[in-house]
Amino acid sequence: MSATNNTTTDSARSRLPIRRRETVPHQLPGDLSPILQRLYASRGLVRPEQLNLQAGALLKPGFKGMAEAVVLLEQALAEQRSILIVGDFDCDGATSSALMVHGLRAMGAQRVNYLVPNRFDYGYGLSPQVVEEAITLGAELLITVDNGISSIAGVAAARAVGMQVIVTDHHLPGEEIPDADAIVNPNQHGCDFPSKNLAGVGVAFYLLLALRAALTEHGWFGKLGITAPNMGEYLDLVALGTVADVVALDENNRVLVHQGLQRMRAGRLRPGIQALIDISGRNQQRLVATDLGFALGPRLNAVGRLDDMSMGVACLLSNNLDEARKLASMMDELNRERKAIEASMQHEALASLTQVRISDGELPSGLVLHQDDWHQGVVGLVASRIKERYFRPVIAFAEAGDDELKGSGRSIPGVHLRDLLETINSRHPGLITKFGGHAMAAGLSLTKAALAPFKAAFEQVVDEWVSPELLAGEILSDGELAVNELSLELAEQLRFAGPWGQAFPEPLFDGEFRIVQQRLVGEKHLKLVLSPDEGRTVIDAIAFNVDLSVWPNAAIRQVQLAYKLDVNEWRGKRQLQLMVEQLAPL
Known part of the structure; x- marks a missing residue:
């Protein structure tokens, strides 16, 4: 069957139908505001225990292959074998690599290093070429993070030269899986760990949790005269990698992200993430998941897209804030370059579609x-x-x-x-x-x-x-807000009621507004002053990347919006602003 295109222009795409979420029965506590009760219930949180974001609410480690992986790691630590972490070249891979290096070193590993294959030279995953590099580094135990489940040839090559291999991954396995010494992946066949949505960094975190428990039970830390690491100290890395990889924020992932954000806001974070917050201009005390996904994550991802992700891992491993800031500055420049390349490629892609495929309306x-x-x-x-x-x-x-x-x-x-x-x-x-x-x-x-x-x-x-x-396509709305709900107080409440993200979307509302003022800012952004009640109340709003063939237009006085509540900060002052997702003239 073929589908007729209904979205040949920006203006056509901007008029997606709006469907309001249905009211869902729930048993949420009465001290929760009615609007939060409604928002949470419509996203699947219907029982009080589902609101618990404390660290104690995390699922316990229980993966297929976990016991075998822990035994291999205990042996490697006892013999001080050379451990090499092989990561992916995105933000999830970088945070996973840094987490494993930090965690293993804190547990007494003296010979642990990392290798992130350059995507242009080696491609994705543990390939035989990467194994050749691992040989030159003297690796005895390879641990893949955020990759490996499809690395059939690479794992075989490593084991053929006597290396042991632990695969930690979250991607879906194919019909054939690698013949590794241990595989830890919640999505592998036969694994009954309830949360299948962990990012690679989440899988690595659980492996370290299980390893620390086993080492504690066997008296390892006492023998070395060191303190067992507090795994909560690594949740800033886990939160960043989880959000940036756009995995579903199920209950378990929401706990991981919430706890990581709490640590970042309180200043209990590693210098590399501090440097990324600083270079992106985010308010650390008010940091939310969208800041990780749209500010910190892209700067790390840009390194893997255009250069070598080893720079990103080095930033996350750095214990020196000045050094981390220099690396973050370099990543920021790469991100600017990435944006320019992306804009050019996107323009070319749209032009080719318009000329070749959309001319006949399909x-x-x-x-x-x-x-x-x-x-x-x-x-x-x-x-x-x-x-x-x-x-x-x-x-x-x-x-x-x-x-x-x-x-x-x-x-x-x-x-x-x-x-x-x-x-x-x-x-x-x-x-x-x-x-x-x-x-x-x-x-x-x-x-x-x-x-x-x-x-x-x-x-x-x-x-x-x-x-x-x-x-x-359609827009899922949480309904219309009353005039008194269009407030800074509700915007602040919703900001910190998350973490919001994939499969747990930030609240989106719809309604009709009168345009009081409109003007273009930047090249394609429309700054608006709107009124929901014929001028008695006025609210600032902004719509990004509008269709310039339609806006600005003084003849348009009434619009239907799909929007999010946002807090606009300027010179220490905070005020309500609507972030317009859809702007349709009436």
């Missing part, structure tokens, strides 16, 4: 994009932006040398991207060189000659899996 249900000069470190971001604009699965490819293309994909609810690639791979063996990922994001490699047949296969499978309704 788009395929799934989009495959490629341009010879695109940057392989940024294609995932381009796929994400195009997905948001046209609300369909997107895969963007870039040249990787040696006749190879590397692609990164983003999907929409209802289309499991990794399963989709698995289907294509089973129907067309050899078409995809390698792939991996999860429901909403995936990566893959192809030969250049395979691009056209892959594009056809991708569009065909997406067509089979989706309906026009699934591709239409």
